Amino acid sequence: MNIDKKQMMHWVQQIEKNSNANDHILEELIACKDQEVALYLYNIAAEARKKYYGRDVYVRGLIEISNYCKNDCYYCGIRRSNKQLKRYRLTLEEILKCCKDGYTLGFRTFVLQGGEDTFYSDEILCGLISSIKTAYSDCAVTLSLGEKSFDSYQAYFRAGADRYLLRHETANEEHYKKLHPDSMSFKKRKQCLWDLKKIGYQVGAGCMIGSPGQNTKNLVEDIRFLQKLKPSMIGVGPFLPHEDTPFHIYPKGDLTECLNMIALLRLLFPYVLLPSTTALGTLHPQGRELGIQAGANVVMPNLSPTSVRKLYALYDDKICTGEEAAECKDSLEKRIESVGYRVVTSRGDVYGFHKK
Numbered sequence: 001m002n003i004d005k006k007q008m009m010h011w012v013q014q015i016e017k018n019s020n021a022n023d024h025i026l027e028e029l030i031a032c033k034d035q036e037v038a039l040y041l042y043n044i045a046a047e048a049r050k051k052y053y054g055r056d057v058y059v060r061g062l063i064e065i066s067n068y069c070k071n072d073c074y075y076c077g078i079r080r081s082n083k084q085l086k087r088y089r090l091t092l093e094e095i096l097k098c099c100k101d102g103y104t105l106g107f108r109t110f111v112l113q114g115g116e117d118t119f120y121s122d123e124i125l126c127g128l129i130s131s132i133k134t135a136y137s138d139c140a141v142t143l144s145l146g147e148k149s150f151d152s153y154q155a156y157f158r159a160g161a162d163r164y165l166l167r168h169e170t171a172n173e174e175h176y177k178k179l180h181p182d183s184m185s186f187k188k189r190k191q192c193l194w195d196l197k198k199i200g201y202q203v204g205a206g207c208m209i210g211s212p213g214q215n216t217k218n219l220v221e222d223i224r225f226l227q228k229l230k231p232s233m234i235g236v237g238p239f240l241p242h243e244d245t246p247f248h249i250y251p252k253g254d255l256t257e258c259l260n261m262i263a264l265l266r267l268l269f270p271y272v273l274l275p276s277t278t279a280l281g282t283l284h285p286q287g288r289e290l291g292i293q294a295g296a297n298v299v300m301p302n303l304s305p306t307s308v309r310k311l312y313a314l315y316d317d318k319i320c321t322g323e324e325a326a327e328c329k330d331s332l333e334k335r336i337e338s339v340g341y342r343v344v345t346s347r348g349d350v351y352g353f354h355k356k
């Protein structure tokens with residue numbers, strides 16, 4: 001073994017011990033393409049995760065409530081300017097039916113995700129959240145509906161929402177401007193995350209890996225931002241191009257880089273809830289299993305009605321768009337078990353969380 005490999009493995013041990021590292025070390029490990037070092041990193045990360053969460057993998061039922069969006073992010077397939085896309089919006093009854101089916105299947109967290117659809121007023125959303133919490137009081141409701149005012153976030157929280165996912169997308173302002181039109185604000189996005197924390201949500205931030213214009217330094221900046229924010233959840237997944245966006249010409253994110261990031265995030269944030277994303281499963285047939293083996297501990301099977309699955313197209317070739325919710329969950333469960341982990345159906349709150 002050459003000295004560089006030994007050095008890198010030593011760094012991995014140090015990160016595991018200190019839950020931190022300097023920028024240079026993080027950059028080297030994020031970009032590391034050596035399979036022996038990478039596998040070592042994943043194994044150490046998997047061990048670290050076992051200390052907090054054992055072999056448990058939490059499931060979240062993802063309900064994609066609408067693909068209308070007022071924003072125009074250059075990477076996203078449901079951006080406002082994509083005129084090719086047929087738009088849909090689920091009714092209250094349809095969403096509640098998804099929850100009902102999901103509950104029967106054992107889901108105890110529902111994630112309501114969508115574009116920034118102005119149709120859903122605060123009143124409608126609060127009504128929806130409290131209907132779900134009344135019907136399924138043992139379930140957590142997670143929202144992933146984009147940027148809102150402090151007061152709106154607070155209203156949803158009071159209506160019973162427990163968690164909020166809002167990826168910061170990038171912690172570098174220049175890079176942010178390459179991914180978003182001028183109408184969107186880097187400061188506002190970050191402010192939203194601080195607001196959500198202040199209100200008391202379990203907050204999820206995160207970013208794409210390999211988004212156009214991103215370099216390894218930016219990923220270290222993402223880590224530094226996350227260290228300040230201290231979120232309960234961190235969602236990362238590869239950038240995947242969508243043919244009807246300005247970014248259709250850019251390549252996919254790199255699998256090894258995604259797995260390296262997952263493993264490093266596990267070592268830096270041992271307590272965190274870290275999903276192995278659908279995007280990772282789209283990038284590689286065993287992507288989600290590999291993510292779990294690199295330290296991820298959450299999967300989010302799709303509970304949306306099959307009739308709309310294909311329309312929630314953030315990127316091309318998204319997997320699981322034809323399966324019923326039950327099939328989707330079963331196949332994921334088998335995949336997780338095949339690599340020695342087990343799917344559990346508890347609420348799966350972040351380590352150390354006390355129920356409100």
Ligand code: SAH
Nearest residue numbers: 075076114115145146167238239240314315
């Ligand atoms: N409107 C919500 C939900 C956005 S979709 C919000 O603003 O949070 C959820 C996530 O999908 C985004 O945060 C983004 O990081 C990711 N995403 C969007 N387009 C993508 C693409 N082309 N490839 C990979 N991930 C993408």
